[in-house]
Structures are given as structure tokens and as C-alpha cells.
Amino acid sequence: MVRFTPKSELEITIGKYIIQPEQILMLSAIRKHSSLTRAAKELKISYRHLWTTVRHLEEAADEKLVETSHGGTGGGGKAELTETGMKLLREYDRISRGIRRTTSEEGFWEALGIKISTRNRLKGVVKSVSSDRVASKVVIEVEAPSRITALITREAVDDLQLAAGDRVEALIKATEVMIAKKS
Secondary structure, eight states: OOOOOOOOOOOEEETTEEEOHHHHHHHHHHHHHSOHHHHHHHHTOOHHHHHHHHHHHHHHHTSOSEEEEOOOTTOOOEEEEOHHHHHHHHHHHHHHHHHHHHHHSTTHHHHTTOOOOOSSEEEEEEEEEEEOSSEEEEEEEETTTEEEEEEEEHHHHHHHTOOTTOEEEEEEETTEEEEEOOO
């Protein structure tokens, strides 16, 4: 069976120009090294490719993003991001963090029909299910061996078709225990 791993990457636009993650990495490397040559070397790309990309970004923004100065015959030139270049990096980072927070929220990937990998998962076997009109109590024996009791809605039990003997995972959030079952 093919296993899919969801991943999101942010692209932003300046005018009609699409800025992709690798271009943001270029600007970040220039900021880090204050040098186009060292930035290109770190990214394992040519100096020419880096400089051409910066010029395209500046044309799209209609502003300078990188200010350069020549070092003379001995080299030692400098490259610094302008305030606009720094603002672009800050905005990209702010939006990226927001997307990462949103996509890491419980239920996000399931809402898209994609299974998640939560760190706090304990595999086990349902030992008993008892239900009333509203809620259900599910007792799971985990591999430690230990038992975890989850109070979930009756609807969730019905949707998952939980029964004693089913192999499940307990997804643990600080305030609650959820149940996952492979279809």
C-alpha cells in the first residue's frame, strides 16, 4: 500500500511573481553570511543563479531587497538585506508559522481525509465498551501492559464501530484521550 505524508509549503506573490521557499532560503543565507558568494556556497548553487534570482525578486518588488558593496581587488564585498528584504523574510516566516500551527492542529488532516501521526499514540486492544444515551466508556489495554480509559461520545463509538478485541491507538492530548482505528 502506498503511504502518503502530507506536507505544506508556502508560496507568496509580489505582483505576478511567485516567491517559493528556495528563494526565501537564498535571502536567509544572504542575511546569515552578509555575502552572496558564501550564501551561494552554503546553498550549493552558483553565484550567478543566486544573483539572478535576487534581481528577479527586486524587479517584482520594484524595490531593492539586497544592498551590495564591492570589496576591491582583494575581495571582501558585502551583501546586506534592505529593510524591505528583512520585512519579506519576517512576513514569510510569520505566515509559515501560522500555516504550521494550523496544519498541526488535531483534526486538521482528518478533515481532509488524511491520517495523522501524533507523537502521543499508544497502541492497544479495546477490553470493553459501555454506552449510555450520550457517552461511551472505552477501556483499552496498551502494550505496556496498562489500561487507558477514554470517555468519548456514543456517536464516535458508532462511527469507529468499536468493539472489544479491536486494535486501536489512544491519541493523547493534555486534556483528553481520543481513539483512532485503521479502516
